[in-house]
Amino acid sequence: MLDVAIIGCGITGAAAAYELSKYQLNIAVFERENDVSEGTTKANSAILHAGYDPKPGTLMARTNVEGVRLAAEICRDLDVPYKKTGSLVVAFSDGDLPTLRKLYDRGLQNGVPGLKILSAAQTLKMEPGLSPDIRGALYAPTAAVVNPWEYALAMAETAARNGAAMHFSCGVSGIRKTKNGFALTTPKGTFEAKTILNAAGLEADRLHEMAGEKEFTIKASKGEYYILDKEEGGRVSRVVFQCPTEQGKGVLVSPTVHGVLIVGPNAQKTQDREDLSSTAEGLGFVAEKALLTVPGLDFSKSIRNFSGLRAASDTGDFIIAESKSLKGFFNLAGIKSPGLSSAPAIAKMAAELLLKAGLNFKPKETFINRRRVVRIAGLSPREINRLAGGNPAYGRVVCRCETVTEGEILDALRGPIPPRTLDAVKRRCGAGLGRCQGGFCGPRVLEILSRELGLPPEEVFLDRDGSFIVLGDNRKEAR
């Protein structure tokens, strides 16, 4: 019998697993996809918001400021690429200036440290690439950029190292209330759990309704993005927002921990919760808006576009509460922006809810709160030679754009949650993330995965189960 079954391994599920693995609890994570971060966590702005946006008093406001504070510690302890860049919200007209003031006041109420309203001249001095037409900006020094996949992965890996069971390609297809808790139907059989944390993202409402009564609805909203080559990466050095409107926070231009520039998103409601398509209109809108902020952006340096789905609920706020109809079933749902920022605080709230509900747990005597990753690209020649001396694979470059070596890929394969797909390698090591988008390293990564996992090449997927890349042997296929 599990103490806690966590369903979903995006940022929310991973943060919950990490937090709960600090305690003497029998926990397991169930994820329907084949890797961590396969939903909203893999396709968003990769930003830790300072916290002036959410309305004071909401759960979003409460968890955001606390979440970014915790994120800095977690990223340090677990070796997650993180950079405190600060952020700017720019005003394009005098009409926008009251909005800046409103955000400033909200930020004060939410406890955001260090906020300042800057004049146009002060703003342009900080960010010379911005449009000369701006009228001023709100500066928030605590905003940061992070690698969202690795952030979730690091927490999930640490949970696994500390005893949490991880089940991938293992979606929950049925939940039955039992005398002592719940019975979960999965492809790996039935699991019994005293309590459930619902971190199922876009599917959170449907998961809840497998056993409980309808309480909320998830409304997916799609956002489309551009990634521009490192050549464009220096256009801004802080996250730059436009003034928020009814539709959302507007189109942002931001540096990333990888050195590329991220530009987006728009906001488009969609019924299809798997619709990750991009559209010419959507991308056109993003480019047009972004050029207002940074007129020099060169979209011919685009290396990738993607879309992400926001898992907003119809309540307008995060839902972090026990189900009204199901005792022992806790919803961590409607985690839209600033979900990435809030995750560790949401996880702490979830732990408190479990305690209050009567689940008894004490901290573990030993908790491994450390993770280190070799990243050859950032090392000095001396450090590289120390590593490559012991393991020549650290000298064998597989991905030429990002300088990722075979040694780093083998490290990932020997980690607590080994990658099984090309995209999983990309998220862990960066191979394929760069300007050629895996054109050169793809075949080599496929070969390494095939060899190390003992899979025939046709069973190595790009991303989701079934997304095969090759058919297998040429001559065999032709026959």
Add this chain to the structure above:
Amino acid sequence: MVDLIVIGAGPAGLAAALAAREAGLGKILVVEREGAPGGILNQCIHNGFGIEYFGEELTGPEYAERFWDDLQKTDIEILTETMALKVTGNAVHVLSAKGGYRILKTRSVILAMGCREKARGSIALPGDRPSGILTAGTAQRYVNIEGLAVGKRVVVLGSGDIGLIMARRMTLEGAKVLACVEIMPYSSGLTRNIVQCLNDFDIPLYLSHTITDIRGKKRLTGVTVSRVDDCLRPVPGSGIDFECDTLLLSVGLIPENELTRAAGIKMDPKTRGAVVYENTETSLPGVFACGNVLHVHDIADLVTVESQKAGRAAARHVLVGREPDSPIVSIIGGDGLLYALPQKIRTVSAEEDTTVYFRVNRIFRNATVRAAGPGGELGAFRRIHMAPGEMQRIKLSREMLQKSGGEITFIVKEENA
């Protein structure tokens, strides 16, 4: 300390190293990231190489082998599975499994890293993001090197040479190639490839069309091909749906100049390669560039000729010394041209005739290429047919350079326009 480090052992690097040796240079080192020399030619198992340079038709590997055989007769050293990470005026930083991170000192450098293909993100193709969308070159590697089939029903976007070659290759491998789609009203590939790769296999070429939707949650299931108007915008309602499991992209090549840029070498935004002098020398003295890293060529034979020039120039740089101070003539690609190169000619160093390479930006018939300096026209060159896919050459005499007034602009004029 060596005399020359050549980065890349593809057609450019091999020819450059050999020419430098023939010009009398001593210690030469070639650095190659793959396990064997030959570069992209190793996966180009089709024929058509060498017609211009050797006067006979060879496959890609055969073409590379000619140079490799010659190179093996010399003491030119080649480091395979070695990645160049950084270039300075007198050193190349490399990383390999065998040697670790090393800083190799040298008297000269030839950049011959080649180019890469544009991927889906470069052209913002709309739609889902399933597997089964590959650049033509990546598919070529899977099929020809790894012996793996990539799909059964194929659409090719872009009619560049690699796309055309792969349309034929996939057909020969038993796949059905449904269409080759080109956004421009003309193909950017060589005419012989249109005939031999598409027409001979009844593969339809859709000119002035592009892909407006991609479908598939896991593997690709289909694409929509739509006509485009004169401004290259898709025409609503013109879409044709194709059921396919594979989309090959052949939508352009980009010189791989990350090392060049990091070295602070002056770049030409039009070629996306280095700005070079008449002898292929870059703005960093002693560093030369040739082949597809300098500008994208349509045939390997022209890469060879350009790279031999770079090899001789590097040898001269080490053995004789830096080029003397000289008046400089700037070469400018004007109306009708995509680019022209070399961008700068030192009149003192220039040979009797200097070949200027250029590409036009659309198809021209019965046109005249005019070269003019600030003081007026210097020369006119008649051309019956010019297409963007075919690199053009014009010879400038020393006399024209001297009369130019420091700047020569090339423009194209259609006769009856």
